[in-house]
Amino acid sequence: MKTATKIITIDGPAASGKTSVSRMLAQRHGWAWVSTGAFYRGLAYVAKREGVSLEDESALAKLCASNLWEVRMSDQCTLVFLHGHDVTSEIYSEESGAAASSISRFPEVRANLLEAQRACANGVVGLVAEGRDCGTVVFPEADFKIYLTAGSANRAARRAKEEGRDLEETKKAQVLRDLQDSSRQTAPMQVPPDAHVIDSSGLDLNEVVEILEKLTRKELEL
Numbered sequence: 409m410k411t412a413t414k415i416i417t418i419d420g421p422a423a424s425g426k427t428s429v430s431r432m433l434a435q436r437h438g439w440a441w442v443s444t445g446a447f448y449r450g451l452a453y454v455a456k457r458e459g460v461s462l463e464d465e466s467a468l469a470k471l472c473a474s475n476l477w478e479v480r481m482s483d484q485c486t487l488v489f490l491h492g493h494d495v496t497s498e499i500y501s502e503e504s505g506a507a508a509s510s511i512s513r514f515p516e517v518r519a520n521l522l523e524a525q526r527a528c529a530n531g532v533v534g535l536v537a538e539g540r541d542c543g544t545v546v547f548p549e550a551d552f553k554i555y556l557t558a559g560s561a562n563r564a565a566r567r568a569k570e571e572g573r574d575l576e577e578t579k580k581a582q583v584l585r586d587l588q589d590s591s592r593q594t595a596p597m598q599v600p601p602d603a604h605v606i607d608s609s610g611l612d613l614n615e616v617v618e619i620l621e622k623l624t625r626k627e628l629e630l
């Protein structure tokens with residue numbers, strides 16, 4: 409259903425720069441921003457802390473609706489709270505990304521996180537949402553859809569530098585995660601048919617944001 413809220417979605421593979429780009433784009437437009445990966449990362453973290461197996465689909469699906477934990481939007485980082493404590497700093501490693509990717513293959517989990525993801529668009533003028541299925545499943549009626557990608561060497565170098573990790577190890581982990589995310593049955597990562605595809609290889613963050621700001625201002629008449 410179309411709402412008054414303007415929505416831009418940015419999907420793409422791991423470390424394509426979509427988190428930084430989408431956050432900055434939201435700032436430029438004065439809109440809200442959400443990284444939907446936080447829902448999967450948060451759930452995997454909470455499951456581990458609560459002793460729920462990452463292989464138990466129905467227990468994970470139940471945990472989605474539990475009020476033990478919640479995701480909160482903020483300008484700088486999509487936050488996760490467990491028992492009222494901010495646990496965000498625990499969820500953004502490549503290891504947490506792998507656990508998030510693993511549980512994201514479960515259809516019941518995806519279905520149960522959808523409502524909270526969509527609720528991010530409630531009561532805001534505009535929203536930039538990034539993830540893997542934002543343009544295809546979460547907000548199929550989005551006003552503007554972007555698929556942000558970059559060469560795999562480029563992406564691995566970016567993440568290895570961010571986390572101070574070995575380049576080859578990072579590359580292997582990303583290849584595996586992208587394969588998992590794009591080959592799952594439910595809501596696989598894919599280019600939405602009506603998306604603008606941007607390859608950020610060789611461009612810095614500001615250059616990508618400039619391109620997208622111009623494009624979205626023009627197309628959405630902002």
Ligand code: DC
Nearest residue numbers: 444445448505508509512539540541
């Ligand atoms: O974007 P990210 O690295 O924070 O996402 C972590 C994992 O969560 C990703 O590998 C797959 C899953 N995910 C998803 O399935 N759908 C989304 N919209 C966002 C993330």
